[in-house]
Amino acid sequence: MTRRRGAIAGVLAGAALLPLAACVLGRWESRWGGHGRVADALNRPLLMLGLTLGILLVAVLVRKRWDTIGLGAALVGGFALIALLAAAGLHAAGLGTFGRATEARASTPGRPDRVLVVVHDGSGGSETEAQYWKVRLESGDGWSARRWTLVGMRGRFPGDGAFKSARWTAPDRITVTTDTGAKVYAVDAESGTPTMVESTGNVASLTAR
Known part of the structure; x- marks a missing residue:
């Protein structure tokens, strides 16, 4: 192994930490x-690990040094990379799932940079x-836009806090409703x-995640 190859391999090994650092960010x-856009782009553990x-x-x-360490690393890395790419491909194609996530967006009147997303x-x-x-x-535009998750909840049966709606009820008010209660947020x-300013009924199913 030449000194130049060793240096290049060392630089690449160090660069391998960059995707992990990006995932942490x-x-x-x-x-x-x-x-939000930074999180969507970088918070991808499967992709970054790949x-x-x-x-x-x-x-x-x-490095081109096929000793026990080099050969073992190549085999493990190769198989793991193939498995990760296959899993990512299946996920992107929607295979193995029953449907994709749907997203409804609504901006508050007069403020297109304030968007409620369900x-x-x-x-x-x-x-x-x-x-x-x-x-x-x-709230905001482009890469500088900030995101707050108000509610994250599993499906519930009717009468047990089933999700009903989330909507703007005033230019600076958001109301999230279930069939047993509601939360109101002031923006x-x-x-x-956003800050929760009112809660009515049984809102145990409306948890922020």
């Missing part, structure tokens, strides 16, 4: 009030308990940050 931006393994595999090939994910199956609802508020005019 994506996880951080998934927090309450984080940058990129890391791919870079490590290239580093092993560049996501319904039925990919877990057709049963009531397999349905998942998420209510988010997005700050300056920052766009």
Whole structure:
């Protein structure tokens, strides 16, 4: 193994940490009030792990030293990369799921940069308990837009807190309703940050996740 190959392999091995660092940043931006587009782009553990393994595999090939460590790393990295790419392909094609998530968006009057988003994910199956609802508020434009998840809840049977709706009830008010209760959020005019200001009935199913 030449010194030059070793140096290049070392640089590639170090670069393999970048996708993992990007994934950590994506996880951080998934927090309450984080940058939504950054989170969507980077909070992809499967993809980032695949990129890391791919870079490590290239580093092993560049190193060109087929000892026990090099051969073992190449085999493990190669098989793992193929498995991850296959899983990602199936997920992208929607195979193995019962449906895709649907998204309804509505901006508040006069403020197109304040958007209420209702996501319904039925990919877990057709049963009531397999349905998942998420209510988010997005404030801002492009990569600087911030996101707050107001509600994340599993499907419930009628009379047990089943999700009904989420809508603007005033230019600065959002009401999330189930068949047993409701929560009202006030949206700050300056920052766009939502704050719960009212709760009526049984709202145990309306959890923020």
